[in-house]
Amino acid sequence: xxxxxxxxxxxxxxxxxxxxxxxxxxxxxxxxxxxxxxxxxxxxxxxxxxxxxxxxxxxxxxxxxxxxxxxxxxxxxxxxxxxxxxxxxxxxxxxxxxxxxxxxxxxxxxxxxxxxxxxxxxxxxxxxxxxxxxxxxxxxxxxxxxxxxxxxxxxxxxxxxxxxxxxxxxxxxxxxxxxxxxxxxxxxxxxxxxxxxxxxxxxxxxxxxxxxxxxxxxxxxxxxxxxxxxxxxxxxxxxxxxxxxxxxxxxxxxxxxxxxxxxxxxxxxxxxxxxxxxxxxxxxxxxxxxxxxxxxxxxxxxxxxxxxxxxxxxxxxxxxxxxxxxxxxxxxxxxxxxxxxxxxxxxxxxxxxxxxxxxxxxxxxxxxxxxxxx
Amino acid sequence: xxxxxxxxxxxxxxxxxxxxxxxxxxxxxxxxxxxxxxxxxxxxxxxxxxxxxxxxxxxxxxxxxxxxxxxxxxxxxxxxxxxxxxxxxxxxxxxxxxxxxxxxxxxxxxxxxxxxxxxxxxxxxxxxxxxxxxxxxxxxxxxxxxxxxxxxxxxxxxxxxxxxxxxxxxxxxxxxxxxxxxxxxxxxxxxxxxxxxxxxxxxxxxxxxxxxxxxxxxxxxxxxxxxxxxxxxxxxxxxxxxxxxxxxxxxxxxxxxxxxxxxxxxxxxxxxxxxxxxxxxxxxxxxxxxxxxxxxxxxxxxxxxxxxxxxxxxxxxxxxxxxxxxxxxxxxxxxxxxxxxxxxxxxxxxxxxxxxxxxxxxxxxxxxxxxxxxxxxxxxxxxxxxxxxxxx
Numbered sequence: 001x002x003x004x005x006x007x008x009x010x011x012x013x014x015x016x017x018x019x020x021x022x023x024x025x026x027x028x029x030x031x032x033x034x035x036x037x038x039x040x041x042x043x044x045x046x047x048x049x050x051x052x053x054x055x056x057x058x059x060x061x062x063x064x065x066x067x068x069x070x071x072x073x074x075x076x077x078x079x080x081x082x083x084x085x086x087x088x089x090x091x092x093x094x095x096x097x098x099x100x101x102x103x104x105x106x107x108x109x110x111x112x113x114x115x116x117x118x119x120x121x122x123x124x125x126x127x128x129x130x131x132x133x134x135x136x137x138x139x140x141x142x143x144x145x146x147x148x149x150x151x152x153x154x155x156x157x158x159x160x161x162x163x164x165x166x167x168x169x170x171x172x173x174x175x176x177x178x179x180x181x182x183x184x185x186x187x188x189x190x191x192x193x194x195x196x197x198x199x200x201x202x203x204x205x206x207x208x209x210x211x212x213x214x215x216x217x218x219x220x221x222x223x224x225x226x227x228x229x230x231x232x233x234x235x236x237x238x239x240x241x242x243x244x245x246x247x248x249x250x251x252x253x254x255x256x257x258x259x260x261x262x263x264x265x266x267x268x269x270x271x272x273x274x275x276x277x278x279x280x281x282x283x284x285x286x287x288x289x290x291x292x293x294x295x296x297x298x299x300x301x302x303x304x305x306x307x308x309x310x311x312x313x314x315x316x317x318x319x320x321x322x323x324x325x326x327x328x329x330x331x332x333x334x335x336x337x338x339x340x341x342x343x344x345x346x347x348x349x350x351x352x353x354x355x356x357x358x359x360x361x362x363x364x365x366x367x368x369x370x371x372x373x374x
Numbered sequence: 375x376x377x378x379x380x381x382x383x384x385x386x387x388x389x390x391x392x393x394x395x396x397x398x399x400x401x402x403x404x405x406x407x408x409x410x411x412x413x414x415x416x417x418x419x420x421x422x423x424x425x426x427x428x429x430x431x432x433x434x435x436x437x438x439x440x441x442x443x444x445x446x447x448x449x450x451x452x453x454x455x456x457x458x459x460x461x462x463x464x465x466x467x468x469x470x471x472x473x474x475x476x477x478x479x480x481x482x483x484x485x486x487x488x489x490x491x492x493x494x495x496x497x498x499x500x501x502x503x504x505x506x507x508x509x510x511x512x513x514x515x516x517x518x519x520x521x522x523x524x525x526x527x528x529x530x531x532x533x534x535x536x537x538x539x540x541x542x543x544x545x546x547x548x549x550x551x552x553x554x555x556x557x558x559x560x561x562x563x564x565x566x567x568x569x570x571x572x573x574x575x576x577x578x579x580x581x582x583x584x585x586x587x588x589x590x591x592x593x594x595x596x597x598x599x600x601x602x603x604x605x606x607x608x609x610x611x612x613x614x615x616x617x618x619x620x621x622x623x624x625x626x627x628x629x630x631x632x633x634x635x636x637x638x639x640x641x642x643x644x645x646x647x648x649x650x651x652x653x654x655x656x657x658x659x660x661x662x663x664x665x666x667x668x669x670x671x672x673x674x675x676x677x678x679x680x681x682x683x684x685x686x687x688x689x690x691x692x693x694x695x696x697x698x699x700x701x702x703x704x705x706x707x708x709x710x711x712x713x714x715x716x717x718x719x720x721x722x723x724x725x726x727x728x729x730x731x732x733x734x735x736x737x738x739x740x741x742x743x744x745x746x747x748x749x750x751x752x753x754x755x756x757x758x759x760x761x762x763x764x765x766x
Contacts, residue, residue, distance in 0.1 A: 013695050
C-alpha cells in the first residue's frame with residue numbers, strides 16, 4: 001500500500017463530489033474509490049476507449065497519478081449490492097437500477113479500469129440476514145476472491161478480499177477462515193473489512209477486529225476499513241493497525257450542509273508524553289463525538305467571518321460563514337462546493353498528522369490527547 | 375475625483391466598436407458578455423473560477439438579493455463585492471423584470487409596483503426609490519433604473535404608458551441615487567418594437583445625463599427582423615462615446631450580430647441554464663451531451679478550448695457523468711461561460727486588427743454549417759452594418 005494511513009476518497013463515476021479540477025487544486029487528493037456499479041453500463045465505451053484510442057481510463061476520468069481503488073460496494077449509495085441465489089454473481093446498483101452481474105464481468109471491468117487495488121466481489125448480507133444467507137455470503141465472497149486472484153494474476157492489480165459477517169465474532173471467524181487460502185497468492189494483499197458501521201458499539205467493533213486479526217496473526221497483510229470513514233473510526237482503526245480507510249464523510253457532510261469542526265491537531269511533546277502508547281480501548285471512545293455546524297445559521301453580521309479563522313482551506317481563506325449560509329438559504333450549489341472543500345481539507349490535515357505521529361511512534365499517545373478534547 | 379466610468383473606443387468597424395470601459399473595480403474590454411450570478415453565486419462555479427475565465431464584469435439580481443440576504447445586511451458588510459469576495463465589477467439590474475415575470479400578482483401604478491413575493495407570498499411594493507436604495511446598498515459598479523416592464527409584443531396604450539412612465543421613474547431613480555460618484559446609473563430604453571415609441575424613449579432618456587444606456591424590452595418573443603431593426607435604431611441614436619447594454623441577450627449569434635450593430639454589453643442566463651441540461655456551446659452550434667451520439671466521442675467539447683472541461687474531459691465522459699454527478703453541470707457551465715467570454719474577446723480583437731469581416735464570416739460559416747444556410751435576418755442586419763456576409 002502506498003502510505004499509511006491511506007484515505008480512499010469516494011467518487012461518483014470517478015468524479016469527486018462537486019469538485020472541478022480547479023477546486024481540487026488546493027486539496028491534493030491522491031486516491032479515488034471507483035464504484036464498479038457506476039461503470040457497467042458503459043462497458044462498450046470503455047472497450048472502445050481501450051481499443052481505439054491512446055487514452056487510459058485514468059486520463060478518461062481525469063485522475064492520473066491517483067491510486068485507484070475499485071470495489072463493488074460504496075457508501076454513497078443507499079443499497080449497493082444485493083444477494084442472489086445464483087453462485088456466479090450478485091446484483092449491483094447501476095445507473096438503470098439493480099442488475100445481476102457475474103464475477104467474470106466484474107473482473108473484466110477491472111481489466112478495463114486497471115486499478116492499483118481491487119476489492120474482490122462480495123455478496124453483502126442484509127441487516128437481518130439469517131444463517132443461510134450469511135453462509136452463502138461467505139462462500140461466494142471466497143469463491144469470487146479465488147477467481148479474481150486467478151484471472152487477474154497477469155496484471156499489476158493488488159487484490160483484497162472482502163470480509164463480511166457484521167460484528168458477530170463467530171461469523172467473522174468463519175468469513176475470515178473461508179478466505180485464508182488467499183495468503184499463498186502473490187497478488188493478494190489483505191482485506192477490506194465490512195460491517196464496522198457507525199451505530200454499533202465500540203466494544204463489538206473491537207471484539208470483531210480482534211478475532212479477525214488473531215486468525216491472520218503473523219501474516220503480512222494490510223487492512224482497509226470500508227464505510228463512511230468517520231473520524232473516530234479512523235482513529236480507532238489506526239490504533240488497531242488498520243492502514244486504509246474508505247472516506248465518504250466529508251462529502252456526505254457537505255451534502256447535508258454540515259461543516260466538520262475538528263479540534264486542534266497540534267500538540268506539544270509534553271502534552272502527549274503523559275499518555276499511554278497502548279492500543280485505544282473501546283471505552284475511551286464511548287461518548288466521544290466530532291462537532292459540526294449545521295447550515296443555514298442566523299443571518300447576523302457577526303457571522304461574516306471564516307468557518308474557522310485558523311483554517312487555511314480555500315473556503316475559509318476566501319469566504320465567510322454568512323456567505324455560505326446565504327448560499328444554503330438560496331439553494332445554491334456553491335454551498336456544497338465550499339463545504340466539500342473545507343471538510344476534505346480537515347481530513348487531509350488529519351491524515352498528515354496521523355502519518356507524522358506514526359513516524360514518530362507516538363500515534364496512540366496523540367490519539368488519546370486528541371480524544372480528550374472531544 | 376476620478377470618473378466612475380470612462381469609455382475609450384480603440385477601434386471601430388462602422389457601427390462595431392472595440393473599447394475599454396474603466397469602472398471602479400477595474401477595466402473591461404468590450405464588447406463583453408456578462409455572466410449572471412443571480413443570488414450572489416454562479417450556479418456551481420466559484421467566483422475564483424470566474425476570474426480564472428477572464429470575467430471582469432458580472433451580474434447580480436437586486437430582486438433576489440433584496441430578499442436574501444437583504445440590502446441592510448449587504449450594506450453592513452460593505453456591499454456585495456465584499457460579501458461574495460469578488461474584486462472585479464458588478465452590474466445589478468433594478469428588479470423590475472423579475473418582479474413582473476416571477477410574481478403571480480403584480481400591479482403597476484405611478485407610485486411603483488405592488489407584487490406578491492414568490493418566496494413567502496407577502497405583498498410587497500417596489501418604487502423607483504426602493505430599487506435605487508437597495509442597489510446603493512449592494513454597491514454594484516453599474517446599476518439600472520427601475521423601468522415599467524411590459525412584454526415586448528405589447529402594443530397600444532399600455533406600451534405608450536410604460537414608455538412614458540419609465541421616463542418619469544428615471545427622474546425619480548436619478549433623484550434617489552446617493553452614490554453618483556462610484557455607481558453608474560444606466561437608463562433603459564423602452565418602446566417594444568414600435569419605432570415611434572423607441573424614438574420617443576431614446577429622445578427622453580438621452581436628455582438625462584448618464585454614463586451609459588441600456589436597451590431593454592427585447593428578447594421577449596419578437597421576430598428577428600423587428601429585433602435587429604430595433605437594436606439598430608437604438609445604437610444609431612445613442613451617444614457614441616457611451617457604452618450600450620442590450621439586456622437579456624446572450625445567444626452566440628445574437629451577440630455577434632448585435633456587436634456589429636454597435637452594442638457593447640450583453641447578459642443572459644442561457645449559457646449556464648442550458649449547461650445544466652447538458653447543452654454546450656461550440657463553434658458548430660449547440661452540442662447536446664446527453665445525446666447517445668456523444669457516448670463514444672473521445673474528444674473535448676471543442677478542440678482548442680482552454681477551459682477546464684475541455685482540457686480535462688471528453689464529450690464521452692461528460693455524457694455519462696451528467697446522469698450521475700452535478701460536477702458535470704459545473705464543467706459545462708464553465709465551458710459555456712468561457713466560450714462566450716472568449717467569443718467577445720476575439721471579436722474585440724478582430725475589430726482592432728481590422729479583420730472583423732473575416733471573423734464574422736468565419737463564425738457564421740461554422741455556426742450554420744449543419745443547417746447549410748445563414749438566416750436572412752442576419753444577412754440583412756450585417757449588410758446594414760456594412761459587413762458583407764457570404765451565404766453558405
